[in-house]
Amino acid sequence: MSTVRLPDGPTTPAFVQGVEILAGRTRAWRRLHRRYGSAFVVSMPRFGPTVVLSDPAEVKALFTTHTDLVDNIDANLGQFLGPGSLFAKRGENHRRERKLLTPPFHGRRLTVYEALIEEEAVREMATWPSGTEFATMDSMMRITLNVILRAVFGAEGAEFDRLRTLLPKLVLVGSALAAIPVPRKFFGRYGPWARFAAHRDRYDAIVTRLIERAAADPDLAERDDVLAMLLQARYDDGSAMTHSEIADELLTLLTAGHETTATSLSWTIERLRRHPDILERLVTEADAGGSELREATLLETQRVRPVIDSTIRKVRADSVQLGRWTLPRGQHVIVSIRLMHDNAELFTDPRAFNPDRFLGKRPGTFSWIPFGGGARRCIGAAFATMEMNVVLRTLLRDFTLETTDAPDERAHFRGVALVPAKKGRAVVYRRPPREAVRDLDTAHSENVAAGETTGARSEEVTA
Structure with a gap:
């Protein structure tokens, strides 16, 4: 085993470090970065002493290290999404599962969803008040939830309506439990874990019926929804996914497939209201049928306001060399997305909101990382990008977004995602x-x- 070499870090009590991070993640990361540089060790709630990286070369090394050496952490979202979820799987099991789940959200399949997304956006935006300030995030949540439900199940119905009511509750409780390590028996059958279990039981009952109904559909091969594709998918050995595995993966897609996208859209509105020159150019471009600036704006929003500000791994080998550091078995490692996007060597004037930096230029694979990186990069990144583009296009086409000189909305940590504290307030007028x-x-x-x-x-x- 190689000699362990770790970065420096604060020596204050672990409890104090944890409270500082929980109280203001971005502020804490930036303070530690100013003091210790692009790598430091900090005591994280739940994970203990954790190496935080933001040096581009070391981040690339981590993302390209084989998953037999560095892979997912133990206490991950799989504890909420189930053992069949992509989040819960590691190594070869993760690779074979990811291979099965990739086709529905890439390539030509994406064009199938575009009209669906626009339809849901138009339907929800028809409820927007004219000339009265309102929070856009809840509305964006409804759009993206309806989109992913229809993409997964293909058609609406009684189960669709029940899931539309149930999933936001399940996500809210699960996000809170992911942020704060509450014992499972805390308050017994009245505690948060009991509430989560009750929501999960209701989800399982609904989805089991949908899976069984789809499996018995004589026209299954003609359907183009995700559920139908998973029922027909086969691993390399010819075996099919079990119904419980499908239920877990569907929950993964349903939960991860709407909250982060809706939050990014709310941040986009928050940014554009405070940059009237960019907003005016976007409207002109949309009216002319263009999209280049819109795509650049979405890239820039995700850079300056990443919804997920870090991604975490665990060393599985005896030791792993990452640039200057030699990490021992069991060491947790965080890539700070926030600090990577703040790096002036990668992005000129990094705190400025400047979509022009991405005009005619694609972001770097290991520098612009709102979807994470490596073998665990978000499987729905292409779908989410297309969905945000269509929703923003619809907004620009159908509404005038009023600008404001109000202070920026601060980021509020909601357990997993960093959301606008005021939920992306907006004033619109129908065009x-x-x-x-x-x-x-x-x-x-x-x-x-x-x-x-x-x-x-x-x-x-x-x-």
């Missing part, structure tokens, strides 16, 4: 349909032409 605008422009042009003709005739008479 007239483009056909009506064209009619007005035509009428205006005709009036101008008529006025010029009348003026010319008057001049002739006078002459």
Whole structure:
């Protein structure tokens, strides 16, 4: 075993370090970075002494290290999503499961979902008040939840409605438990774990019926929803997923597939309201049918306001060399997404909101990392990116977003995600349909032409 070499870090009591991180994650990361540089050791709640990395070369080394050497942590979201979830699997089991889940959310499959996303966005935005400030995040949550439910199950129905009510409750309790290590028997059948278990039981009952119904569908092969694809998918050895594995994976897709995307959209609105020049350019581009600046804006929003600010691994080998450091077996390692995106060597003037930095330039694989990296990069990244693009396009097309000089909304840690503290407040006004605008422009042009003709005739008479 190689000699262990770890970065420096604070010597204050572990409890004090943990409280500081819980009280203000971004502020704590930045303070420690200023003092210790791009790598330090800090005592994290639940994980103990943890190495935090933000040096690009060391982050790349971590993401490209084989999962037999460095892999997922033990206390991960699998404890909420179930043993069949992608989050709960490691090593070869994770690789074979990821291979099965990749096709529904990549390539040509994405075009199937675009009309669905726009339909849900239009339906939800029809409820928006005109000229009255409101919080956009709850609305975005409804859009993205409905989208992922329809993508997963294909059609609406009684079960769809029950899941639409149940899943936000399940996510809220699960997020709180992920942030604060509460004993499972805390308050017994009245505690948060008991509430989570009750929500999970209801989910299992609903989804089991949907899986059994789909499995018996004689037209299963003709369906293009995710559930149908998973029922027909086969591992390399020809075996199928069990129904319990499918239930866990569906819960993973349903929960991870809507909250983070909705939060990124809310942050986008929060940023644009405070940058009227960028907003004006986006509207002009959308009216002309373009998308380059919109895509760059979404990249920049996820850089300056990452919804997930870190990703964590655990050393599984006797030791692992990562740049300057030699980490022992069992060592937890965090990649700070926040500090990576703050790096002035990677992004000029990193605290500024500047979508132009991504015009005609794709972000680096190991520098822009809101979806994580390596073997555990978010499997739905392409789907989420397309969904955000369609929803923002719909908003710009159908509404005028009022700008503001109000202070920036601070980030609020909600257990897993960093959300706008005021949920992305906005004031909107519905734009007239483009056909009506064209009619007005035509009428205006005709009036101008008529006025010029009348003026010319008057001049002739006078002459």
